[in-house]
Amino acid sequence: MALEPEELAAARDDLGAELRELRRAAGLSGDRLARRCSISQSKISKIETGRLTPTLVDLDRILTALGATAEQAARVLQRAKLANTEWQDKRTLWRKGLETRQSELKVLESAASEIRFFLPTMVTGLLATPAYIKASLTHSPGDVSSTVAKKIDRQAILREGTRSFTFLLTEQAVRWAILPPGGMAAQRERLLEVSRWQNVRLGVIPLGVLLPRGPMNTFTVYDDRLATVEIFTGRLAFRDARDVKAYRELFAMYEEHALFGDTGRDQIRAWGRS
Structure with a gap:
């Protein structure tokens, strides 16, 4: 995988945007998702707006709470890898x-x-x-x-x-x-x-x-x-x-x-x- 600098810089925003879309598709508010995965609503907001890169543990809890498919989870985890580079x-x-x-x-x-x-x-x-x-x-x-x-x-x-x-x-x-x-x-x-x-x-x-x-x-x-x-x-x-x-x-x-x-x-x- 080629790691272009521009791609790395955008990865955190892309990760947050994808998680936000998954949450909306699941019909959940940020507050409801936060309660489901025991993560504060402010932290969910920071992740979705690209101000905070989630840990793999955070991602697992969020994806589980969203009921993400294996394909969706794989795509999100790939973005997380870039966001952590x-x-x-x-x-x-x-x-x-x-x-x-x-x-x-x-x-x-x-x-x-x-x-x-x-x-x-x-x-x-x-x-x-x-x-x-x-x-x-x-x-x-x-x-x-x-x-x-x-x-x-x-x-x-x-x-x-x-x-x-x-x-x-x-x-x-x-x-x-x-x-x-x-x-x-x-x-x-x-x-x-x-x-x-x-x-x-x-x-x-x-x-x-x-x-x-x-x-x-x-x-x-x-x-x-x-x-x-x-x-x-x-x-x-x-x-x-x-x-x-x-x-x-x-x-x-x-x-x-x-x-x-x-x-x-x-x-x-x-x-x-x-």
């Missing part, structure tokens, strides 16, 4: 300011208890040295000094001890040279240091390891409520429970093939010598 294009992120994105990420990280990062191409900002962060932003427009500072500031969350982090890096992510040899050596030392912290698990996947699925995109999973996926032109955010579950399962598959602890650290050191 957000597209952020790179140009919009640049217009808002990259430092704004760092503030948003800090809020996401602070609200989560378990965060999983799959890094097939490069080191993420939470693990990066200042030099690596600056080099990774050379393609970005304008002065990036504020963004670099905010990325470094975000790293403090790794030492708070109130949440757990798992980072999976492929060999390419560790070895991709965006700095001269001395800078990359410092970056490897940073990975070795962070890998020893109490609430951090850092695993590496060497080239040549037999994997059933290729590492296509960088993605991050926040608990069981949100998954974000990065591509060259922007970022997708998935809130549909089925999508988040799929990314958690994908992460678990890669995790089974990663090297952790002393074995992983030995591998990072070996890459530095080769």
Whole structure:
């Protein structure tokens, strides 16, 4: 299914409109529907007008109360999947300011208890040295000094001890040279240091390891409520429970093939010598 940005933006309104039409076809007022499914009338109104995206549990209760057919329910659930997907294009992120994105990420990280990062191409900002962060932003427009500072500031969350982090890096992510040899050596030392912290698990996947699925995109999973996926032109955010579950399962598959602890650290050191 192609996820056009315009389609994603309209999905919430379309979902609300379809639920409203189903309610009217069932001959129910918003108040009667609310009583039938034990959801407040104000919440029903917000869902129908596109001001609120319903959870899958809410949808199940509403569709049951409406006596929706299997075909109607499938159509509504497909719209719900789109409504729970957000597209952020790179140009919009640049217009808002990259430092704004760092503030948003800090809020996401602070609200989560378990965060999983799959890094097939490069080191993420939470693990990066200042030099690596600056080099990774050379393609970005304008002065990036504020963004670099905010990325470094975000790293403090790794030492708070109130949440757990798992980072999976492929060999390419560790070895991709965006700095001269001395800078990359410092970056490897940073990975070795962070890998020893109490609430951090850092695993590496060497080239040549037999994997059933290729590492296509960088993605991050926040608990069981949100998954974000990065591509060259922007970022997708998935809130549909089925999508988040799929990314958690994908992460678990890669995790089974990663090297952790002393074995992983030995591998990072070996890459530095080769």
